[in-house]
Amino acid sequence: MLSLIKIEWLKxxxxxxxxxxxxxxxxxYPSINLMFLKVYEDITKGKETGAIAKMLLGNPYAFPETxxxxxxxxxxxxxLPAILVIMLVTNEYNYRTxxxxxxxxxSRKDFITSKLCDVLxxxxxxTLSYTIVAIGYGSYTDSKNFYRWSEQLQYIxxxxxxxxxxxxxxxxxxxxxxxxxxxxxxxxxxxLILENIAVSWFKYQVKNDIGRFFPFEASDRLIPVPxxxxxxxxxMKAGYQKALDAIPMHIGLTIVITVIIWVICYKVHSKRDx
Amino acid sequence: MQPVLSIQGISKRYGSIQALNNVSFDVxxxxxxxxxxxxxxxxxxxxxxxxxxxxANSGNYSWFGKPGSPETRKQIGSLLETPNFYHxxxxxxxxxxxxxxxGRGDAADIDRVLEIVKLSAxxxxxxxxxxxxxxxxxxxxxxxxxxxxxxxxxxxxxxxxPVGIAEIRExxxxxxxxxxxxxxxxxxxxxxxxxxxxxxxxxKGTLLTAGxxxxxxxxxDIVEISAIDTDKLKSVLEGxxxxxxxxxxxxxxxxxxxxxTARMEELNRHCFEQGVTLNQLLLKKKSLETKxxxxxxx
Numbered sequence: 269m270l271s272l273i274k275i276e277w278l279k280x281x282x283x284x285x286x287x288x289x290x291x292x293x294x295x296x297y298p299s300i301n302l303m304f305l306k307v308y309e310d311i312t313k314g315k316e317t318g319a320i321a322k323m324l325l326g327n328p329y330a331f332p333e334t335x336x337x338x339x340x341x342x343x344x345x346x347x348l349p350a351i352l353v354i355m356l357v358t359n360e361y362n363y364r365t366x367x368x369x370x371x372x373x374x375s376r377k378d379f380i381t382s383k384l385c386d387v388l389x390x391x392x393x394x395t396l397s398y399t400i401v402a403i404g405y406g407s408y409t410d411s412k413n414f415y416r417w418s419e420q421l422q423y424i425x426x427x428x429x430x431x432x433x434x435x436x437x438x439x440x441x442x443x444x445x446x447x448x449x450x451x452x453x454x455x456x457x458x459x460l461i462l463e464n465i466a467v468s469w470f471k472y473q474v475k476n477d478i479g480r481f482f483p484f485e486a487s488d489r490l491i492p493v494p495x496x497x498x499x500x501x502x503x504m505k506a507g508y509q510k511a512l513d514a515i516p517m518h519i520g521l522t523i524v525i526t527v528i529i530w531v532i533c534y535k536v537h538s539k540r541d542x
Numbered sequence: 543m544q545p546v547l548s549i550q551g552i553s554k555r556y557g558s559i560q561a562l563n564n565v566s567f568d569v570x571x572x573x574x575x576x577x578x579x580x581x582x583x584x585x586x587x588x589x590x591x592x593x594x595x596x597x598a599n600s601g602n603y604s605w606f607g608k609p610g611s612p613e614t615r616k617q618i619g620s621l622l623e624t625p626n627f628y629h630x631x632x633x634x635x636x637x638x639x640x641x642x643x644x645g646r647g648d649a650a651d652i653d654r655v656l657e658i659v660k661l662s663a664x665x666x667x668x669x670x671x672x673x674x675x676x677x678x679x680x681x682x683x684x685x686x687x688x689x690x691x692x693x694x695x696x697x698x699x700x701x702x703x704p705v706g707i708a709e710i711r712e713x714x715x716x717x718x719x720x721x722x723x724x725x726x727x728x729x730x731x732x733x734x735x736x737x738x739x740x741x742x743x744x745x746k747g748t749l750l751t752a753g754x755x756x757x758x759x760x761x762x763d764i765v766e767i768s769a770i771d772t773d774k775l776k777s778v779l780e781g782x783x784x785x786x787x788x789x790x791x792x793x794x795x796x797x798x799x800x801x802x803t804a805r806m807e808e809l810n811r812h813c814f815e816q817g818v819t820l821n822q823l824l825l826k827k828k829s830l831e832t833k834x835x836x837x838x839x840x
Contacts, residue, residue: 271642274642275639275642275643278635278638278639278642279628279631279639282630282631282635283630284630359628363626363627363628363629364624364626365626365627365628367595367622367626368622368626368627368640369643370593370594370595370615371593371594371595371615371620371622372615372616372620372640372643372644372684373612373613373615373616373643373644373645374612374643375611375612376594378612539597541595541596541597542595542596
């Protein structure tokens, strides 16, 4: 496994798209959260109304809530690492190195494991970026609350699992479709349109929650809407608590879906002509 | 001696197309083994199967007496079909990946193989900036990494200029002299005839013949004969016993005998006694090209 990671690093470290993605993530994660922080600051800047708003909302970027808030807003941008993951697998087809790696002495299983390592490497980098941004906002917005840094740390592994699960879907599409632009198009269409329509249809037309079994929806529910949005009124409070209570079930569901994705990749690769 | 590669009854089908049909042959140690065949005859399919790129529908193969595996492939330097490298990496970076996967060679060896394929001056240039010939050279360099005992080359001179072709031919001969086993697919008959010791000829997925080049080519004696009076020579030759058939190409005749039965002195005497003075009488080996067309033409 370590040797596979080393070899993948040889491929990735000089790949320009990798550094571009890292740069864009480094800009995007702080920016999106800064945008919402400004909205929060605007709402809470009045003397009387501000104090009431602060009391109702709490500070979403102070420790420990920063772990949850930054995870929620950063997860909107899964598309950035997804592009990279799709490129990393379709490049192998494009350069025909998926054949050469086998010719040179990898097993077919090694090849998929190496790609699994790629997804893990990207997920780790994304999670680190999220962690740094969350710590940064937590320290900057309310240093008095810093002593509470260790509360809600569960959002770090939850963010990791969500990112890994969603990037695994991107990998599956890239692996099966083989063409970067088509795979990316299918990913965007499914992620932004198809699954949202399907989940809403089940929710509002069929009146059931089958939508939670869909791959993106299952992993999206690992990080529910943050408390300052989800805590308004009795109904929303109940809904928020319900969403928090459902996280363990969605952890299980996300793991099952992700395992199925990788089993498909291993099985297909062991049989198909390269 | 145990063959380096043994192929038994390999068949491969793509939908309705039978790409390989029950092909079997052995590659002895230390030989230069040419796999010949027209386009679409199954040469690359055969090499792809023994390198685990394609899966055979039936049959099996073994390297060094063991079933094909990642471990056996690591001992083989291979160039299959096209040079396959990461376009955004340099020659050295690409060879570092080959080295890391195969476990063959080290940093000094990378410099050595780049020197052999004359890419030292461009070793830090990205692969995407290389010409077709340079890409092919790098692929040959990658196969040579770690000085493996067995090399598989699929059309090794593709994209090379005449000087490059001659250099690669010389390299293959040199490797052969060092005792390496080289398996080479090509449609360039002249190339195969110049360097190969053994040959297998494929047509539409069927193995037509396999063995030592001399044995494959020399299954007949061919005597080239000419004289000034062509018509008389023809009738005289038709009267000579023991030949299997006679071919005429302008003023030149080819008289075919079963292997080892051409009686040159007797033939010369026969013609002279019949009043024909020969101006050419030559026992020749069949060229690979002749044999190839003979086997592959319907």
